[in-house]
Amino acid sequence: MNKTVLSLAVLAFTSTAAIAETTVQSCNRTVTFDAAPKRAVSHDVNLTEMMLVLGLADRMVGYSGVSGWTKLDEEMRAGVKELPELAKKYPTKEVLIGADADFLFAGWNYGMKVGGEVTPDTLEPFGIKVYELTESCIHIGEKPKVSMDDMYNDLLNLGKIFEVEERAQELVNGYKSELEAITKTLKQGATPPRVFVYDSGESTPFTAGRYAIPTAMIEAAGGVNILEDLEKSWTTIGWEAVVERNPEIIVIVNYGDVTAEQKREFMMSNPAFANLDAVKNDRFIVLEYIEATPGPRNIKAIKKLASAFGNN
Template sequence: MMAAPALAYPVTVQSCSRSVTFDAAPARAISNDSNLTEMMLVLGLRDRMVGYTGISGWKTLDEEMREGVAELPELSAKYPTKEVLAGAEADFFFAGWNYGMKVGGEVTPETVEPLGIKVYELTESCIHIGPKAKSSMEDMYVDILNLGRIFGVEAKAEELVAGWKARLADLTAGVDRSAPLRVFVYDSGEEAPFTAGAYAMPTALIEAAGGRNILDDLEKSWAEVGWEAVVERNPEMIVIVNYGDVTAEQKIAFMKGNPAFASIDAVKNDRFVVLDYVEATPGPRNIKAVEKLIAGFWGN
């Protein structure tokens, strides 16, 4: 008797609090946002996709991504509606909470299920609908491995994750962790900064590089805080998330030009590291992000 193939369906994966079963690999997938789209591309799934959503409304595609999605249409500049997903005859939507879906919004796993669309949720975003562990590199690895199972490309997913883990181990082997650098993540906002809390990917990236997010006690993923907390906790390094209309240079100039921030060590010593949006959010470029942070933190 022949052994059953290793990639036999149905397969069941955990997506936030749900178990989702796939009877076959999706053939008409849509991803939302640049980092999620890159996860699909790195697994070689472009031919299983009918398009992507939620990129050009906020940011521009860099050269690497433009090439990756060359033949695919952007079906919606921001979050898609149910009509957009149904109109594309999608059978799969890779999105997250605040990455294409809003809690209580029009597009959720429950609202698109009657349209024959299965949803896999970005692990980092699960905090918006229930408790989860603090952000870690595993969040990204889990998503890649689950996508591998969903699309029947497990071997590719496992190979990628093993490669990233090995690279990360090499990069971080010499990092001195005895006195973690105090680090603040500046995403956007002048009146009040939008930043990364305990459940956002940069917290894991910063820790891998030998730092500590000064707001790692903020029980949120991405959130707005007051500047007072930033000044009080006095970061030694500021990580700028680069995307959108306000450039990284403008964000740095704002911080350096504001007298309220003059006492912050990072500002005094001109210590800023810039991460692109696709490096700071869960996705294939997280290892490169750690490499950039190590160089910026320790001058390696």
């Protein structure tokens, strides 16, 4: 082979290798993939469903973080029937290494904790690349206020990572069309109802602030989160703030050992909440955990909220 042919061959190989690489933004990191992952793990039920709607079950070796808090519904059970749950709650580094994973889709407080055992840095030496849930990025730096674009961004990035970009784009386009149709039904000029998200807790409530996806969902449905100015994602606050801001509607997130009805009964029977408009008028809406966290069911949940708000 002469030098000219050799140079052309090297150039062609280099160009092909460059084209094969995929780079995505994951929170404050740039992550590059030489090839699509083949042994992926997802954490939490909503992130797992993102993988499933993209048709990636055959690229997965398992999931984690579901049965410790919630139950799989029929749709999810069918989607993961061939996959093992590697950990009921948070996966350990040993569990991921033992599964021979090459990819983890998780988030901060969705399977990973700042300074914890499982992070992008701790997994990198073992060849496990991590993509972080966009909503969760606020835990390690600044980000814009939450929007439905956060969820779309994750689907599109997963599409790039796993080389199913067309499928991801089709899904996102469909969700945007559905949301646009819902928006068109909203009453123009109506005063947005004041909404409180009650996730859990009795002595102090765990709720959604400015950077948690329910804030975007409530706004898309024509309401306003009474804590949308709280510079937090999912967080604990005092009941005083809830009483002071007097929600007209309470959205209960249903998961864990305490049922949605028990959470409603707690608020209905507590004298401290007797003067809340939502309590006086018994206006509660239940969202399943998988609906109230970033994922494919957000859009139908927004439709449910809009109908309950009476804004359409």
